[in-house]
Each structure stands twice: as C-alpha cells, then as structure tokens.
Amino acid sequence: MGAPVLMKEPAYPPSRSAPLVWALGAAIPWLAVALGQVVWFVLDGRMPWLHVGVAAATMVGALVSVVVAPIWRYRVHRWEISPQAVFTRSGWLVQERRIAPISRVQTVDTYRGPLDRLFGLANVTVTTASSAGAVRIVALDASVADQVVAQLTDIAALGGHDAT
Amino acid sequence: MSSAVWQRLSPRMLLVHPVHEVLKQLPLLIGAIVLGSATQNPVWSLVGVGVIVMLGLARWFTTTYRIDERDIMLRTGLLQRNELSVPRNRIRSVQTEARLLHRLLGLTVLRVSTGQEAKGDNAFELDAVRSDQVAGLRAVLLGEQRDDAPAGEPLASWAPSWLRYSPLSWSGLLTIGAALGVAYQAGLGDVLQQWVLLFGGPWLIVGAVLAGVVLAVGRSLLTYGNLALTRRADTLNLVHGLLKVREHTYDLRRLRGGTLREPLLVRALGGARLDAVMTGVAGAGESSLLLPACPVGTARGVLSELVGNADVVAGPLVAHGPAAVRRRWVRALLVPVGVAVVLPLLAVPGWAWGLWGVLLVACAGLAVDRVCALGHRVDGQWLVTRAGSVERRRDCVQTAGIIGWTVRQTWFQRRAGVATLVAATAAGTKRYVLIDVPAEMAWTVAATASPWVADSVWCA
Numbered sequence: 001m002g003a004p005v006l007m008k009e010p011a012y013p014p015s016r017s018a019p020l021v022w023a024l025g026a027a028i029p030w031l032a033v034a035l036g037q038v039v040w041f042v043l044d045g046r047m048p049w050l051h052v053g054v055a056a057a058t059m060v061g062a063l064v065s066v067v068v069a070p071i072w073r074y075r076v077h078r079w080e081i082s083p084q085a086v087f088t089r090s091g092w093l094v095q096e097r098r099i100a101p102i103s104r105v106q107t108v109d110t111y112r113g114p115l116d117r118l119f120g121l122a123n124v125t126v127t128t129a130s131s132a133g134a135v136r137i138v139a140l141d142a143s144v145a146d147q148v149v150a151q152l153t154d155i156a157a158l159g160g161h162d163a164t
Numbered sequence: 165m166s167s168a169v170w171q172r173l174s175p176r177m178l179l180v181h182p183v184h185e186v187l188k189q190l191p192l193l194i195g196a197i198v199l200g201s202a203t204q205n206p207v208w209s210l211v212g213v214g215v216i217v218m219l220g221l222a223r224w225f226t227t228t229y230r231i232d233e234r235d236i237m238l239r240t241g242l243l244q245r246n247e248l249s250v251p252r253n254r255i256r257s258v259q260t261e262a263r264l265l266h267r268l269l270g271l272t273v274l275r276v277s278t279g280q281e282a283k284g285d286n287a288f289e290l291d292a293v294r295s296d297q298v299a300g301l302r303a304v305l306l307g308e309q310r311d312d313a314p315a316g317e318p319l320a321s322w323a324p325s326w327l328r329y330s331p332l333s334w335s336g337l338l339t340i341g342a343a344l345g346v347a348y349q350a351g352l353g354d355v356l357q358q359w360v361l362l363f364g365g366p367w368l369i370v371g372a373v374l375a376g377v378v379l380a381v382g383r384s385l386l387t388y389g390n391l392a393l394t395r396r397a398d399t400l401n402l403v404h405g406l407l408k409v410r411e412h413t414y415d416l417r418r419l420r421g422g423t424l425r426e427p428l429l430v431r432a433l434g435g436a437r438l439d440a441v442m443t444g445v446a447g448a449g450e451s452s453l454l455l456p457a458c459p460v461g462t463a464r465g466v467l468s469e470l471v472g473n474a475d476v477v478a479g480p481l482v483a484h485g486p487a488a489v490r491r492r493w494v495r496a497l498l499v500p501v502g503v504a505v506v507l508p509l510l511a512v513p514g515w516a517w518g519l520w521g522v523l524l525v526a527c528a529g530l531a532v533d534r535v536c537a538l539g540h541r542v543d544g545q546w547l548v549t550r551a552g553s554v555e556r557r558r559d560c561v562q563t564a565g566i567i568g569w570t571v572r573q574t575w576f577q578r579r580a581g582v583a584t585l586v587a588a589t590a591a592g593t594k595r596y597v598l599i600d601v602p603a604e605m606a607w608t609v610a611a612t613a614s615p616w617v618a619d620s621v622w623c624a
Contacts, residue, residue, distance in 0.1 A: 004604045005611040008622040082621040093575050100568040100588075101616045129443075132595035133568030133588030 007097070010080035010087045017119045018077070018139035022070035025115055030062040079137040081151055086126050086135045100135045104128045108152045110145055124148050168232035170239070174294045176269045177224050183265060185220030192216065229290060231304060236276065238288055250288050254278045256418060256444045257451075258302050260411040262295070267409065272298050276305060277451065278444070302413060306399060316401065319466045320455060322391035329435040329457035330384030331377040339383075340376045388456045393466065400440075400470075402454065412453075418443040420565040420591035421546070422454065422467045424477070424558040428533075431556060436463040439592070441561055447593030467560065476546045476560050481539030487580040488600035489535050496531035500524045530554075540598045542612045547587055549598045559596045563613040565589045571606045578603075585609060 037058060041051050072092040079088045087099045109125045116122060122145035126135045137148065186193060196212020222242045230237045236255075238248045259275040266272060271292040278288075293301065347356060360368055391404035400414040421441040430436065438455040445452050455463050468474040500523050507520060533553035541548040547566065550558040568588035577583055583606045585598040601609060611618035 005608040005618065006604075006624045007607045008624060010622070080622070084616055085620050087620070087622055095573050095578070097571045098568065099610075099617060099620070099622075101614075103616075104567040128567045128588065129590035130567050130588035130594050132570070132586060135568070 010078040010089055012079055014074065014077045014079070014137075014139040015119075015121055015141040015144070017121065017141075019070040019074045021115050021119050021121055021139060022073060023066050026065040026069065027062070030058065030066060033058055034062070077138070079140075081148060081155075083155060086137075086152070088135055088137055090136070090138070098133075098135050100126060100128050100133050102152065102155045105152065108149050110149055112142070122146075124152075126152060168230055170228040170230045172228055173224060173290060174271055174292060175224070176271055176294075177292055178221060179269060180265055180271065180292070181223045182217040182220035185216050185223070186213070189216050189219075236288065236305065238290070248288055250276060250278055252305070252307070255305055256442070257415060258305050258413045259451075260298055260302075260409075262292075262409045264407050266292055267407075270295050272411075274298060274301060298411075306413060306415060316394040316396040319393040319395050319400075319469055320391075320458070320462055321393070322388060322404070326388065326456070326458045327381050327384055329430050329433060330380045339379050340372050344372075384456070391456070393454060395469070400454075412451075414440055414442060414445075414454075416470075418445070418591070419470065420589060421559070421561040422470060423447070423560070423592065424460075424463055424467060426460070426556040426558075428554045428556070430457045431460075434460055436460040438463040438467055441559070441589075441592035443565065443589075443591040445592070447591070452592065471546070471560055473546065476541070476548055477558075479541060479548075481541045481548065481550055483539050484582070484598075484600050485602050487582045487602065488538055491576075491580060491582070491600055492534045492538065493531045496527045496534070497524075500527050538599060540601070540609065542609050544612070544615075547596065547609075547613050549596055551597070551599050559592075561587065561589060561591070561596050565591050566614055569610040569614065569617060571603075571610075573603070587613070 037051070037054060045051075069092050073090075076092055076095055077088075077090050079086075081087075081102075083102070085099050085101050086105075087097070089095065089097045105126055106129055107127045109127070111123045111125065112121070113123075116139075120142045121139050122142045124137045124140060124145050126137070128134065137145075140148065193212055193216060197209045200206050200209030200212070219242070223240075226242050226245075227238070227240045229239070231252075233252075235249045235251055237250075240246050240248075255276055255278060257277045259277060261273045261275065262271065263273075272295045273292045274290040276288040290301075344356070347353070363371070386406050386408075388404050389406040390409075391402070394401040394403075395416075398416045400416055400419070402410075402412040402414070404410055419440060419442055423439040423441060425437040425439060426435070427437075435457045436459075437453075437457050439447065439452045440454050441447060442452060455466060464474075464477050468477045471477060500520065503520055503523065507516060530553050534551070537550055537552055537556050539550050542563075545563060547561045547563050548558065549561075550556070566587045566589050570586040570588065572584045572586065573582075577600070580600075581603050582600040583603045585601050585606045587596045587598075587610075588594065589596065598606075598609065607617070607623075611623060617623060
C-alpha cells in the first residue's frame with residue numbers, strides 16, 4: 001500500500017433552511033413531552049423535586065436536539081456528485097462519509113415530508129444493489145433536488161422517463 | 165424438459181401426502197377421535213381420517229408446474245389457488261432435500277432459491293419429483309449443459325473426526341434446556357425434584373451435560389454425515405445428511421468470496437466453518453453453508469481453491485494500530501471496572517471478589533484475543549477483514565463486488581483517530597466491516613480496493 005490516500009470533503013452544504021426544519025422537527029415531540037409534564041404538574045403537584053428534575057432533563061434534551069444537533073448537523077452535512085460517484089458526509093455525534101459509484105445505482109428516490117414541503121425541501125436517496133450502500137442526501141432545496149435527480153438518472157441512464 | 169406443458173409431481177406423492185397431511189393435521193385428527201369416542205360413534209373418527217387423507221390426495225391433483233423459456237411456474241392450492249412465477253434468470257441456487265419417507269420411495273424435494281428470503285407460499289418448492297429426474301431438472305433450472313455431468317472435482321468430504329467439534333456447539337445443551345422447560349411447563353417439576361433428591365444435583369448436571377454432548381454429536385452426524393463438496397464446471401455441489409439427504413448447488417458465477425468462521429471453542433480444537441459469500445444469497449445460515457465445523461486446514465484449503473489465492477485465506481494481516489488496541493482493552497475492562505466500583509457498596513461476601521478476579525481475567529483474555537484477531541488485507545482483487553474472539557470471522561470479499569464505502573466515526577473514534585470502514589456489497593451479509601482502522605488509512609484501503617474511489621474527483 002502506497003502513501004495514504006486523502007479524500008477531499010464533498011463540496012455542497014444542504015439548504016439554508018435545513019437547520020430550521022430539523023429544529024422544528026425535533027421541537028414538536030419535545031413540546032408534546034413538555035405539555036405532558038405541565039398536565040402532570042397540574043393534576044399531581046406533590047413531589048416538587050421530581051418535577052424539577054424531570055423538567056431539567058427535558059430542557060437539556062430539548063436544547064441538545066433543537067439547538068445543538070441541527071447546527072452541528074448543518075456544519076457536518078455535505079454532498080457532491082461527480083460523473084463517477086455520489087459522495088456525502090452526514091451526522092453529528094456519529095459522522096459518516098459514504099461514497100457509491102453511479103454506474104451501480106439502481107434507484108433514485110425523492111422524499112418530501114410535511115415540514116420539507118412547507119419549507120420547500122427534499123431528500124434524495126440513491127440505492128444500490130447492497131442494502132448497506134444506500135446514499136442519502138438530505139434537506140436539499142427542492143429545485144436542487146430536482147437537478148440532482150435529473151443528473152443522477154442522466155448519468156446512470158436509468159431511462160428517459162420522468163426524472164422523479 | 166423445457167417444453168411449456170404443465171407437469172405434475174411424482175404420482176408416488178399420492179402415498180406420501182396423506183401421511184404428511186395426517187402428521188400435519190394431528191390436532192384435528194385427535195379432535196375427531198375424541199369426538200368419535202365421546203359420541204360413541206366411530207363414524208366421526210373415520211370421517212376425520214378420510215377428510216385428511218382426501219386433502220392429502222387433493223394436494224397432488226392441484227399442484228402442477230411448468231418450465232418455459234423465460235419463467236418457471238408453480239400452481240398450488242385446492243380452494244385458494246396460488247400461482248408462483250419465477251424468472252429463470254433470477255434463479256440463484258437449487259437445493260434438494262429427501263426426508264426418510266421420500267427416500268424410501270425414491271423421491272426428492274427440489275427448492276429453487278432466488279436470493280430473496282422466500283417463506284411459505286412464496287417458496288418455489290417441488291415436493292416431490294423422482295430422484296432420477298433431479299439432475300436433469302437442476303441442469304435445466306441452472307441453465308447448464310446436461311452433457312457436462314462428470315463427477316467433478318471433489319473439494320472436501322466428511323470424516324468422522326469432524327464430530328469432535330460438535331460437542332462444542334451449544335445446540336445439545338440448548339435442546340436439553342428446552343426439554344427441561346417443556347417438562348416444567350407440563351407439570352413434571354416434582355418428578356425433576358425427586359430426581360435431584362435421588363441422584364444428587366451435581367450428578368444430574370453431569371448427566372445433562374453428557375446427554376447434551378451425545379445429542380449434539382448425534383445431530384451433527386445425522387445432519388452432516390457423508391458430506392461431500394464437489395466443484396463442477398461453474399457450480400459447486402454440496403451434499404450432506406444421513407437420513408435426510410440435502411443437496412445444495414451454488415452458482416460459481418455469483419461467488420464473491422467466503423467467510424471463515426472460527427467460534428472460540430471450535431478454534432480451540434483447531435476447527436473452522438466456511439460460508440460462501442454469494443450475490444443474492446443471505447450471508448448466514450444454511451443457505452450459504454459450505455462446510456460445518458471441520459479442521460481449519462480443510463476449510464482454508466477449500467476456500468483457497470475457490471478464491472485461487474492462498475494468501476487471501478491464510479496470509480498475514482495488517483494490524484489496526486495502537487488506538488484500536490487501546491479501544492479493545494477499554495471495552496473489555498469496562499464491565500469488570502464497573503463491577504469493582506459497585507461491589508464495595510453492596511457488602512458482598514469475600515468469595516464474590518474471587519468471582520470478580522475470574523471475570524477480570526476472562527475479560528483481559530477476551531481483549532488480548534480480540535486484539536490478535538483484528539486486522540485487514542487489501543489489494544486490487546480481494547478485501548480481507550478479520551475480527552472477533554468468541555465469534556471470530558475472516559471475511560474474504562472480491563473487490564469487484566464492492567459497490568459502496570462508508571467511513572463512520574463516533575465522537576470517541578474521532579478523538580482516538582480511528583474509523584470504522586464498511587464495504588457494501590450485494591453479496592453475503594451485504595456489509596463487511598473493518599473496525600477501528602486508523603482514520604488516515606480508511607480511504608487508502610477503499611481506494612486500493614476500488615479504482616472508482618481512487619479515480620474520483622475527491623481523491624487527492
């Protein structure tokens with residue numbers, strides 16, 4: 001084995017509204033938890049120390065997943081498509097770089113959840129014949145996602161039909 | 165054979181089906197007999213038996229299959245008709261199996277595997293055809309020339325000495341445990357307690373272990389006795405079993421490598437198992453088994469033969485460096501250290517510390533063994549990765565089959581400067597993992613194995 005191979009990072013960040021969407025997506029379940037706690041406090045106000053403890057834990061959890069994680073993820077997430085391969089970087093605590101050759105791409109899927117639609121985002125999943133090899137490019141602007149899908153289907157010659 | 169007419173299974177199944185149906189519908193039959201004796205009217209019992217036998221006969225009349233140029237089709241079902249069609253170019257392997265009754269009548273069950281885990285109604289199973297038709301059917305299904313049916317080159321054959329590895333499997337003890345569980349469930353707990361009083365607990369345990377060993381050896385003998393692995397032009401043929409003979413044909417064009425598995429106890433006696441890594445075939449279990457626990461030399465020899473490179477199978481590996489070693493030790497010692505923190509708080513008797521010492525030594529041994537195992541080897545043709553202690557495995561995967569790479573780092577791994585490298589393939593277990601490779605080496609491995617990584621625009 002020769003000199004160590006260094007990989008450049010993929011070039012493009014996700015959409016600018018990605019952190020906001022991630023934060024909102026995380027905030028909704030945490031709001032439900034907080035609401036449940038308020039109801040619990042109103043119904044049964046004994047043991048105030050327990051309420052304080054649970055509320056503090058909720059605050060920390062919410063802070064991490066609503067503020068820290070989306071910002072951290074935005075700083076990590078990158079993607080790029082070359083004529084030969086798709087390359088992504090994702091995650092926050094656990095980070096992943098994943099590369100797959102376009103010649104082996106089997107399907108290109110676009111997914112848009114309710115929040116994604118509200119903010120005009122889309123997620124692209126590129127699957128290969130291996131269940132361990134799917135590459136996900138998340139939180140792209142819908143127009144960028146359309147270009148990505150068109151580009152991928154074009155290169156992979158998946159067929160001349162509608163690109164989505 | 166490839167004429168597109170609907171064919172029936174062997175008429176001899178008219179004898180087998182009713183018997184199997186009676187065995188399958190045993191609760192129904194018992195119900196009918198109970199009803200018959202309760203109502204003092206034996207007609208009920210006869211009707212019950214009659215209906216079940218008729219159902220069995222009907223299965224033969226309602227099952228037909230067809231092999232045409234493109235597909236194979238199977239129609240089954242009396243009330244609910246089911247037609248299963250499999251494109252012939254999707255056939256990955258053909259398995260055959262003959263239970264005792266089938267063998268007495270010269271019949272064989274033939275199962276076609278497409279790589280997807282087909283269960284129940286979706287499994288393409290011809291139950292059963294005449295045994296002398298099997299070779300022809302197999303050749304047609306796998307698209308071989310029928311003429312090249314010479315004996316082929318034998319790769320390995322079973323020897324009684326292989327039985328020495330079978331007491332080391334858990335299957336015997338598990339069987340005994342399950343039997344004890346059932347006995348307790350059935351209200352035999354008192355009997356068991358009387359036995360404990362009669363024979364004494366320790367002797368009973370010795371007896372149970374001995375019985376477990378006998379069971380495990382017997383089972384291994386019945387399942388793998390007479391095993392023979394043969395290589396033909398482009399297939400690999402595995403036959404095994406004493407009472408129930410199983411035959412499995414692997415398409416060598418789909419072979420992407422092999423996995424040597426060396427569980428701790430089997431390894432202690434110098435043994436290993438061998439699994440095939442094949443496109444579209446699950447990487448574990450019976451569908452990919454090439455050799456059960458056998459001398460490691462045999463397993464390595466067979467894999468070298470298939471791979472065509474002895475270094476891939478037994479050659480030295482590149483170790484993963486000090487950070488990986490440190491992480492193995494930290495993980496192994498986490499449990500004993502945790503226990504050492506908790507124990508003083510619990511006011512335990514002195515001998516508990518003795519147990520703790522045993523635990524510490526065992527964990528340290530585990531760490532040493534895991535450190536020894538960890539390594540990889542990569543060139544343009546083969547990726548080899550070895551890891552594990554209790555379930556050690558050495559995966560040899562053709563790099564041409566790798567269709568994706570993942571470099572994964574947890575927060576701890578980033579601090580330690582290591583990464584987990586995952587090679588994605590369509591074969592075997594689908595993901596082959598290199599644990600705790602030095603971070604700067606991860607992409608080097610990927611680029612060495614896959615030219616499309618080395619040639620990519622990101623590779624400096």
